[in-house]
Amino acid sequence: MVDATAPGCDRATVYHCDAWVAKLSNHQDTLVGRAHQELLRQTLRPTPTVGGAELFYVPVPIPRGRWHAEIAHRYAATLGTALGGRRIDAPVVHAHVGLPxxxxxxxxxxxxARVYVTEHATFLDSVLDTDEARKMYDEVLTRCAGFFAVGEAVRAPLLEVFPHHKDKIEFIANPTSFDVDRPEPVTALRRWLYVGGLIERKGVELLLEAFATCRADDPSLTLTMVGAGELLARLTARVAELGLTEAVTFTGAVSPDVALRLMKEHDLLVHPSRMETFGVTVVEALAAGTPVLVTRCGGPEETLAGIEEAAGELIDVTDEPETIVAGYRRLRDRFPWGTDVDRARRHLAARYSYQAVAEAHHRIWFPESHTTTSTPAVVGPE
Incomplete structure (x- = not known):
């Protein structure tokens, strides 16, 4: 979002509050807190970041196991220390997620200042699981100048808890770069790619089982799994059990630039997530000219509405790898004549490109002039 919107502003500053979570006793927490305040005052320096913006990196020490209300209080306190008691010097402030x-x-x-908030958390039920957190979130909704959800999968649970804010919660998209074209179009769906966390919610174990079935029919298939997470050891062991060591590659976590390069080098993004509020990875793959096989898990059926068959194949969220297998076979059998990735890409660019999303933000931030010459600040966690 910063990369998309900052170039149109005369100045943009990012305060990146980043949770540093550790197992701490109350005594240790007190000592760490005192030391951190002193060190932060002495060491905080701006560095250049994307879009010509400047970045202040603000680590926030948090004892393991604390609830979201306390985390939000700690973010606010630590940001106050970073600011040295001053206010954020900007007429517009855009925050990432409601809490913190x-x-x-x-x-x-x-x-x-006008304060805006964009929410895209997939774990809102956890964020709002205490009375204090719900009260704080309600205050955020009441006080902010505008509040935006990235999709209905975010807006719907918020309206269940805060129906009195139904007119306040609007939509705004995550931006995706469409600047670089794929060198050569995909001609066969042999090189599978997954990009995301290696966690249960992403359906990665089902993906591996489905890949094994499909590769039994076509030994030329390969799978690259990009990301890190708690299931890595289990997935690695299962790959060995299935005899797929030569066919499956685990890259670990990579930078966004590397992930986008890999999308251009593969034939198909397979994204069998159980829940997504938007599904940035799906849009990024199509921006790279790569068709997708993706579950109807919230965000993707919104972002791909009207271009489902052009983009690839949408499948239901189930507990059976056969659902992924059947979806792949349907897509394979009609590819490429039954898809139109170029059309899907143009459709998505009109809605989610840097230019489109930047224009939407600038109209909101600076309604008095509809220009982009002002000074926003962005506040948010990782």
Whole structure:
């Protein structure tokens, strides 16, 4: 979002509050907190980041096991230390997620500043699981100048808890770069790619089993799994059990640039997630000219509405790898004549490109002039 929106502004500053979680006793927490305050005051320096913006990296020490309300209070307190008691010097502040980003931003914005919040968390049920957190989130919704969900999968649970804010919660998209074309179009769906966390919610174990079935029919298939997570050891062991060591590659976590390069080098993104509020990876793959096999898990059926068959294949969320297998076979049998990735890419670019999303933000941030010459700040966690 910063990369997309900052170039149109005369100045943009990012306060990147990043949770540093550790197992700490109350005594250790007190000592760490005191030391951190002193060190932060002495070491905080701006560095250049994307879009010509400047970045202040603000680590936030948090004892393991704390709830979201306390985490939000700690973010606000640590940002206050980073600011040295001053207010954020910007007429517009845009926060990432309601808690903790929105809470911290509202407590340190100038009195005359307009504060906006974008929410995309997949774990809102966890964020709102205490009375205190719900009260704090309600305050964020009440006080902010505008509040945006990235999709209905975010907006719907918020409206269940805060129906009185139904007119406040609007939509705004995540931006995706469409600047680089794929060198050669995909001609066969042999090189599978997964990009995301190696966690249960992403359906990665089902993906591996489905790949094994499909590769039994076509030994030329390969699978690259990009990401890190708690299931890595189990997935690696299962690959060995299936005799697929030569066919499956685990890259670990990679930078966004590397992930995008891999999308251009593969034939098919397979994304069998159980729940996505938007599904940035799916849009990024199509921006790279790569067709997708993706579950109807919330965000993707919204982002791909009207271009489902052009983009690839949508499948239901189930507990059976056969669902992925059947979806792949349907897509393989009609590829490429039954798809139109170029059309899907053009459709998505009109909605989610840097230019489209930047224009939407700038219209919201600067309604008085509809220009982009002002000074926003962005506050949020990782």
């Amino acid at each position: 980003g929105g809470w911290a931003a509202l407590h340190h914005a100038r009195p005359d």
